[in-house]
Amino acid sequence: MTIVYRSNAGTTRRYAELLGEQTGCDVLELAKAKDTVADDVVYLGWIMADEIQGLAEAKACFDLAAVAGVGMMDDETNIAKVREKAALDTAEFFFLPGDFHIENVTGMLKLAMGVVRKAMRAEVKKSGDPEAAKTLERIENGVDKFDETALAPLTAFIKARQSGD
Ligand SMILES: Cc1cc2nc3c(=O)[nH]c(=O)nc-3n(C[C@H](O)[C@H](O)[C@H](O)COP(=O)(O)O)c2cc1C
Structure with a gap:
């Protein structure tokens, strides 16, 4: 194996x-x-x-x-x-x-992450969805x-x- x-x-x-x-x-x-x-x-x-x-x-x-x-x-x-x-x-x-950790993301993936982050921010603002809030928190602060x-x-x-x- x-x-x-x-x-x-x-x-x-x-x-x-x-x-x-x-x-x-x-x-x-x-x-x-x-x-x-x-x-x-x-x-x-x-x-x-x-x-x-x-x-x-x-x-x-x-x-x-x-x-x-x-x-x-x-x-x-x-x-x-x-x-x-x-x-x-x-x-x-x-x-x-x-x-x-967002600082380790580069190139196209950084761009993609930027899109996800923006979408999550909008979602959290609009609906306060706890799942979206958790994802956003992880994207912004890292884990x-x-x-x-x-x-x-x-x-x-x-x-x-x-x-x-
Ligand atoms: C563009 C991008 C999208 C991601 N999407 C997800 C996801 O959908 N679900 C998840 O659990 N983790 C997601 N992650 C987090 C990574 O899977 C996680 O950081 C993982 O530890 C990366 O493994 P690596 O260090 O071997 O690259 C994403 C990370 C990046 C950069």
């Missing part, structure tokens, strides 16, 4: 590397893994607009045993949206809470949600596969 990941600001990479240390699996970035990995893959991708980035490519290239999305919106409703959009067939789904212990279910899944369960 190989761990393949796509990260933007580094949180997903940290999770992937930690998972590699805990399980002994090789860890590769998606672009590097595409032509080289032949065995089962556990794929980790950062979440943008409820979508696990790189997942379509990973689905096309590998046999996926499990998929984990890394995002800052860690409530059940948002996690359910990510799971639904991921539309996994047989692969297990996991969610990992991620860090977010540190990386949590080593959140990896436990995924680590256990990989170890069970390794021992042939």
Whole structure:
């Protein structure tokens, strides 16, 4: 089993590397893994607009045993949206809470985040929607949600596969 990941600001990479240390699996970035990995893959991708980035490519290239999305919106409703959009067939789904700091967002993504931020501000002003308010608060003030212990279910899944369960 190989761990393949796509990260933007580094949180997903940290999770992937930690998972590699805990399980002994090789860890590769998606672009590097595409032509080289032949065995089962556990794929980790950062979440943008409820979508696990790189997942379509990973689905096309590998046999996926499990998929984990890394995002800052860690409530059940948002996690359910990510799971639904991921539309996994047989692969297990996991969610990992991620860090977010607007100062680490650059280029086109910074532009996209600016649009989301503006829309959230308007929504909060108009309806006072608590979900929109929470998202806006996270966008503006950032969050540190990386949590080593959140990896436990995924680590256990990989170890069970390794021992042939
Ligand atoms: C443009 C943009 C859109 C995002 N959209 C979501 C989202 O829909 N849901 C979520 O949980 N997190 C969202 N995030 C937060 C990231 O998924 C989070 O910061 C994650 O830790 C990024 O992983 P990375 O550090 O590996 O890049 C978004 C971040 C950016 C920059």
